[in-house]
Amino acid sequence: MKKSPVSMTINGQPVEELVEPRTLLIHFLREQLNLTGAHIGCETSHCGACTIDLDGKSVKSCTIFTLQAEGAHIRTIEGMAAADGTLHALQEAFREKHGLQCGYCTPGMILRAWRLLQENPDPTDAEIRFGIAGNLCRCTGYQNIVAAIKHAAILMAGAQQKEAAE
């Protein structure tokens, strides 16, 4: 099948590529752009390992054709840490609170948690659990993931206050 042009913005960088129409967004990110942070877990839109942020929404990139994302603004785990390698507050919090073991689900968890905290900067435990219901972790039992997201919420609120004060 003939390839089609597609353009989007990924982690602030404009991207223009040619893709086969059947190329899924997760395969485009991982195989064509070498952004291998988002993972392929179940590939059936259940596990959430492929979660990215697309036009301000968390989505599962295994269930979107690349051409459906034409013109989109996308953020992946590669866009979370600062250019100098300083971890994002969520990454720091996941490390601090042992929010990961094998790490396979973590990029999806962090992208989902980031959007959740944009929508609700001070969530309860129940709101976090409802908010990450589309992300499966087979190691942690979720306890420390919830703790990490709560901790990140505090770090992010603190950073915002500091910014405002400056």
Place this chain on the structure above:
Amino acid sequence: MISGSFAFYRPHTIAEAVAMLATHGDAARLVAGGHSLIPMMKLRMAMPDHLIDVGGIADLKGIKRDGSDWLIGALTTQAELIADQALAAGLPVLRETALQIADPQVRNCGTLGGNIANGDPGNDMPAVMLCLNARFEVTGPGGKRSIPARGFYHGAYVTSLAQDEIVTAVRIAALPPGSAAAYEKLKRKVGDYATAAAAVALGLQDGKINFCSIALTNLAPTPLWAEAAGQALIGRAPGAESFALAGRLAEEITDPSSDARGPAAYRTKMGGVMVRRALARAALAAKT
């Protein structure tokens, strides 16, 4: 898992999309949120040669009032149904139902139009539409028509929608004063289809039920409108006895398959339980 090959189109108007469907016939499929179709394409259970993405058609979006009716664009996502404050206040059962569908990421993609038009008996919105006597606004090459939800579903994945037609919006009349609706769903886990689920709407006047509509999800090859179960409650007092009667009558019309969600007899019984619970909740809401 990689789907078969196809040509991809992104029309910007309903007319363009209808023309594409007319040109390509059975070899074409519409895709909106894609969370039913894309998994089917990966399994090669669906192999369209032409995929028409309606995601860029602005006329399919938005939640509006048309007189006292709600007019909800087919492209409205489950997340948008949940977030709409006017809808949450005026017809809260849609938000309540959408919150029980899948998970946040899937609700960001999955649309109301896809949920109702796909014809999957596991989808939750069709029973709500039967319960509320919704109408589906449809556009085809011959123009527009409006199909009552109660005549739309004929079998698993078989609906009244012609191959060259598009569902553009869902029209739902406001519930009369003194009435309320509820959706009760039994599922094994997040993201699962219902073991059994029930949508009910119920009105009260002078302490008696003056209006009642009941519909069921995933208990037959199509969603079911349990007309007799609803009718049986007219003139009765709301309460455990009435709700149990409706539950029993609703169970009688079910025809579920035995599957991983349980044996058929269990799923039928759970259908009755969902009816009772939904009626109790709707009656409480109708009173207040």
